[in-house]
Amino acid sequence: MDNLDRIKRLLIYKNLLCQMQNLGFVKVFSDNIADALDISSSLVRKDFAFFGIVGSQKGGYDIVTILGKINEILGKNQVQKVIVIGVGRLGSAFLRYGKGFTDEGIKIVAGFDVDPSIIDPNADPPVLLISNLSEFIKTNSIHIAIVAVPEASARHTIDLLKSEGILGILNFTSLKIKSTEETIINHVNIEHELARLIYAVNNRRQVS
């Protein structure tokens, strides 16, 4: 089940093809994509074949068709509702991102926090007390949550989300918890990303 790499590329294909579409292109060859993305054309064709995207030996692939298929695969035909737990600096950044996400079929529908002073049920999206979480999840059929709480609350928050039946968590704390049968947990660790970058810079070999 490791088509997760394929999904990663699918999103990159999508970005590229949208740009081509904006430039007025209609068709594309696997070779063009390969060049632009620094991978082999075999891989592009294999990815497409895997997801049931077919082309023709004459005109390559039709961009509109590919994009439609990709959206279908990503479940973009129905809006995906996402909640944010922890409305600190990072969390509120995600909340306001809203606009940028919607055209991707992702919608941030609410934020939750323990601090009553930042609660604002009339905001868009609303910021609610964590005590309302359970009811909100049930009423709105929420499956996906972003966790941006302080380190100390991370474990408790994730346990809570699991017990509420959340299926997917994007975790921005540095607490590393494994996915379970019921809940997929993906991690984004900005500190690690920075550390890797710094290492790469420091160890780049000198080229004349």
Place this chain on the structure above:
Amino acid sequence: MDNLDRIKRLLIYKNLLCQMQNLGFVKVFSDNIADALDISSSLVRKDFAFFGIVGSQKGGYDIVTILGKINEILGKNQVQKVIVIGVGRLGSAFLRYGKGFTDEGIKIVAGFDVDPSIIDPNADPPVLLISNLSEFIKTNSIHIAIVAVPEASARHTIDLLKSEGILGILNFTSLKIKSTEETIINHVNIEHELARLIYAVNNRRQVS
């Protein structure tokens, strides 16, 4: 040069070992780490060997020694200075993160923006006008930058950083630009991460 995967794991080892240290542990076997991290003990030993971390057949590995070596490898013995370009919601979140980073040897030293109304040279870290970027980089020997500007300014910003001699960029915009000989560019795309998670949730096969 694909020890970048190794670095990723090195950071994970570090987290784990710090926690063990807090619990009072002194030594650790490759097998323990393997269990906790769901990888093979061979890989742990290979990673350690690669970075020159040696153990003994009697007592396994000494935690303090490993942690010291890891910090040395990551260049944590000298503080790494990082600047943030774009002090919007996301950028300001990084700026204030400061505290959490420093104990990792990473320090956010300044933010830059085009909007004069948010400039605050007396803040900590200071928020400066982008026109001061060039001088600041030279004066403070900055090599690493985080880019959190709006989509539309992304290309211009990255070009600017390159021309100023920045060696490593952590890019949070969705603009995909390849690393060059001079500048390493890593990408973090939150939208892609969410889309992947949603796909994984939607396509998880049913287990009884």
Place this chain on the structure above:
DNA sequence: TAGATTGTTAATCGATTAACAATC
């Protein structure tokens, strides 16, 4: 037809794991 591109099979490459001799 000749040329070019897809879809797919076989080959390669790299990363991870298994296995085991060396050794404490």
Place this chain on the structure above:
DNA sequence: TAGATTGTTAATCGATTAACAATC
């Protein structure tokens, strides 16, 4: 010594690429 763990070599596994027959 017997038992257990490291360091390392050989085997496996999976992902990417090369190659090519089919076909438009």
